[in-house]
Amino acid sequence: MTETTAEELRDEYLARLDEAMRGLPHGVASDIRGGIVEELEGLDAHETAARIAHLGDPIDIAREAQDEVPPAPAYVVATPVAAPAAPRPPATGTRGFAITAALTLSFGGIVLPVLGWFVGAALVCFSPLWKTWEKVTAIVVPFVLFTVSAVLVMTMTGFASSSSGSSSGTGAGPEAMNPLVPAWYDLIWFGVMVLGALLIPASGLWLLWRLRGRAAR
Template sequence: MVGIGGLVLPVLGWIIGIVMMWQSPAWRRVDKVVATVTPLMLAALVAGAVRVTWLVHDRSEEAEGHAVVVSAYDVAWLGCAVLVVLTAALGLWLFRRIASGARISSA
């Protein structure tokens, strides 16, 4: 639900999937933490990369004659695409863990 929900309803689906996962006894605590933290860290990395690119782009416009500089929009779109792919891969990893009969925790 986390990977698929995050693709169908980008933010709300991910939140619903995470809540369902944390309430389920079928997942180990490490699975829950990885599924919760990984997309948040990736989103923070994308936001940081966009910010740095934006600052570099602003400074490069002050100096004339520079070569082509990557736009912050390009970094943002690439970051969103990478975030979607990696979140879907995380969902597949979680699906394989549960389908392979991963240990059921009591927590």
């Protein structure tokens, strides 16, 4: 019967050790294997067998090494949280609404007399892109000027009519009027109409000019 050599005993033990340490980190397994190779180096068969018996079963060596290996840190993968969508501005806070309001204030009275202007004034009031004094200037000032001028013209017209009636009661015939020549109050009334036709559209266009560079809120 052939006697087992020291090299065969060492190779067999190291093969069993490599199999047992397959689950260990590479660095740890290499250190353990290198240390055992140094202990078995230069021994004869009898001494090698005795040293292997002293080292113990490779499975026990691998188990003890596994217990001493620190656990791998757990990595928590953070789930990206979607940023909340920016709230959309209300319809009345957009530039498109403000432009529509200013144009309606300027030309709504032409498309729909009187009522169109009031619709434009209401739309301008709802828009937050203008300051309060800008809204007051564009709405109240033209309205007051036009109203005061109209009342003044009607008052002067009534005064002129009453004066004409009084003079006819004295017995003198009424003064002949040339139909081709307008009366003085007709000229004033025409001036008021022209003032309204220019001032109201200008107020809306002025709001458009004030709107430049302002972002929706």
